[in-house]
Every structure is written in structure tokens, then in C-alpha cells.
Amino acid sequence: MIFDNEDKIILAEMQKTAENEEFMRDFIAFLGYVTTNKIKLTPQLSRIPRKHVLEINKLFVNPLETEDRLGDKIYKLHEDNLPRIFFIDILMVASRIKNISRQNTIVKGPMYEQFLAMDPMNKKRWLAMSWLFEFDFDMWVPFGSKFGERFCTKRLEMVPFFRKWAETLGAFSIKDTVTELMDTLHLYWGAENKDFERGGVELGLWWSLFMPLEMMHLIEIKYSPGDRHGLKDAQEFSVPQIGRAIMREMVRAGETIQRNELLNKRLLH
Numbered sequence: 001m002i003f004d005n006e007d008k009i010i011l012a013e014m015q016k017t018a019e020n021e022e023f024m025r026d027f028i029a030f031l032g033y034v035t036t037n038k039i040k041l042t043p044q045l046s047r048i049p050r051k052h053v054l055e056i057n058k059l060f061v062n063p064l065e066t067e068d069r070l071g072d073k074i075y076k077l078h079e080d081n082l083p084r085i086f087f088i089d090i091l092m093v094a095s096r097i098k099n100i101s102r103q104n105t106i107v108k109g110p111m112y113e114q115f116l117a118m119d120p121m122n123k124k125r126w127l128a129m130s131w132l133f134e135f136d137f138d139m140w141v142p143f144g145s146k147f148g149e150r151f152c153t154k155r156l157e158m159v160p161f162f163r164k165w166a167e168t169l170g171a172f173s174i175k176d177t178v179t180e181l182m183d184t185l186h187l188y189w190g191a192e193n194k195d196f197e198r199g200g201v202e203l204g205l206w207w208s209l210f211m212p213l214e215m216m217h218l219i220e221i222k223y224s225p226g227d228r229h230g231l232k233d234a235q236e237f238s239v240p241q242i243g244r245a246i247m248r249e250m251v252r253a254g255e256t257i258q259r260n261e262l263l264n265k266r267l268l269h
Contacts, residue, residue, distance in 0.1 A: 003121060006245055011121070014242045018120035021217050022061045027127070029059035030088050034098060039106045046104060047079045048089060056085060080142075087215060090140055095130035121245075128216060128246050129253055132158065137208050147189055147204035154185045156261075159254035166247035171222065171236040174210070178202050181209075206231040218243040 003011055018024060033056050034048075042049055048056070057063045064082050068075045080086050092098040096111040115126060133155055141148030161181070165172065181187060182201055189200025210231075213219040220240055223233040239247065 003125075003245060003249065010241070011245075014245060015120050017242050018124045021124075023216050024120065024124065026060045026084070027088055027091075030056055030085070031092065031097065033059060034092075034106045035108065035112075041100065041104045041106070043104070045080070046100065048085075048106075050076065050078050053079050053082065053085060057082070060084070083211065084215060087140065087212060090136055091127060091131060094134040094136065095127055096134075121242075124216070124242075125246055125249050128218060128250055131212055131216070132162075132250055133253070133257070135212075141204055141207045143203070145189055145200065145204065147187075147200070148208060150187070151204065151208045154187070156254055156258055157185050159251055159258070162247045162254070163251045165219075165239050166244045166251060168239075171238045173236050174221075174234045177237075178205055181205060202231060206234075210234065210237065213237075213243075218246055 006014070033052070037052065037055075039048060039052050041047060054066060057066055064084060066077050066082065068077055068081075079089065093100070093109070095115070096109040097115050098112070099107050099109040101107045111126075115123060118126060137148035137151045138146070139148070141151070161184075178201065182198075187201050187204070189197055189204060191197045191200050210219070210221065214221050214237075218239065219237045220243075221229075221237045222235050223229050224235060226233065
């Protein structure tokens with residue numbers, strides 16, 4: 001049984017929380033739009049055309065700014081310039097809720113019906129699992145680095161970190177966590193100038209780990225005072241009760257995958 005280690009009363013409260021979270025509401029609204037509207041992706045990068053991005057954005061709980069002003073110039077932002085929309089789009093494919101047809105149109109994926117039938121906590125669990133084990137980090141992490149591609153190979157090595165975060169109350173320093181991840185997972189950015197190497201890894205982990213976890217409400221980040229909520233302003237993070245419950249399920253799944261891989265290796269030898 002899923003979440004069989006959770007207190008039933010607390011689980012019922014978490015079900016309500018999961019259903020009303022901003023990310024879940026945005027995800028369901030996004031899914032509804034791409035299901036009811038026939039969308040053909042752009043020919044070059046296979047992105048959602050801007051006219052549809054604008055309509056999807058209107059459905060969000062807190063719509064994003066879709067234009068960027070630099071001096072007197074106004075730049076129109078497209079899907080991959082809008083992280084929340086781009087993240088949900090990639091996650092829908094990773095979770096097999098939507099697919100891309102041979103005609104480069106968005107169609108329902110094999111998990112579409114099953115996902116809609118899930119209760120809120122299992123929807124949240126499925127998306128978190130899909131993010132950790134199937135998400136295309138190489139497509140997601142910008143700046144032309146291969147960091148996202150390398151991070152894909154570290155999925156199972158992340159499991160002990162999720163176990164620690166799920167079992168520990170209190171806050172974790174962003175700076176110390178980055179250092180620990182760099183040392184344990186042997187992460188690197190690949191900058192020619194070594195003075196920029198640490199900053200590159202921090203940026204890669206912000207996009208690969210901290211930003212997605214915060215968007216999905218699995219962690220809560222404390223920022224420096226002010227209006228800016230970016231990498232340089234992030235001080236520490238904590239894991240709310242609902243995040244710990246999801247992370248425990250992620251750990252169970254990761255450990256199962258590791259056991260199966262070990263068993264397969266033994267059978268091959």
C-alpha cells in the first residue's frame with residue numbers, strides 16, 4: 001500500500017494540501033489545456049508555440065511575466081524562457097502523461113488515465129518519482145553545459161540524500177549541501193576557467209535540484225531579505241511534512257531499483 005507508513009489522520013490532511021498546492025493546480029490546468037487543444041510543436045526545437053504558452057499562462061494560479069523589458073526594448077518570452085511552464089512540459093513527458101506524436105503534436109500518454117484517477121498524494125508522488133528517475137535534465141538545464149546530462153547519471157546516487165532530508169527535522173544550508181553534493185557525487189561544470197567552476201556547479205544544482213524541489217513544494221527555501229528569490233539569495237532549505245512523506249517513497253523506489261540492478265548483474269555473471 002502506498003504511504004502505508006503514514007498516520008491516517010495526517011495523510012488525510014496531506015491529501016488536502018497536495019490537492020490545493022499551486023504547482024498541482026498549475027499542472028492540472030496545463031494538462032487540461034494541452035488535452036483539449038490540438039497543439040503542433042514548433043518545427044525547430046519542438047516547443048509549444050507562444051500563442052498557446054500565453055493561454056496556458058493565463059490558467060496558472062500566479063501567471064508569469066511573458067515579456068522582458070531591457071531599456072526601451074521589450075522581448076517576448078517563449079516556453080524555454082519561462083521555467084515553470086517549461087518544467088511542467090518536460091515533466092509531463094517524463095511521467096508518460098503526454099507524448100509527442102510522429103506529426104510533432106501533443107497527444108495523451110500511456111499514464112494519462114491512470115494519473116487522473118489517482119488521489120492527490122499519489123499524483124504528487126508519481127510526479128516526484130518521474131522527476132527523479134525519468135526527467136530530461138539535459139533539456140532542462142540551460143547555458144549550453146553538459147551538467148544536466150551528467151546529473152542524469154547520478155539519479156540513484158541521490159537516494160541517500162533524500163533519505164537524510166526526509167529523516168532530519170530542521171534546516172539545511174544551501175552552501176553546505178552544494179559542497180556535499182559536489183564531493184559525494186563528483187559533480188563538475190566543466191568551465192575552462194577554474195575560478196568559475198564552483199559557481200557553475202551551484203547554478204547546475206539550482207536548476208537540477210533546488211528549483212524543481214521548491215516548485216513541487218517538496219522543500220521550502222529561505223532567502224535573504226528582499227524581493228529576489230534566486231540562487232544568490234538562497235540561504236537554507238527545510239522539508240515540510242508532506243515533502244518528507246514523498247521523499248520516503250522516493251527512497252523506497254530508489255532502493256528497489258538498486259536491488260533489482262544488483263540482482264540483474266549477478267544473474268548476468
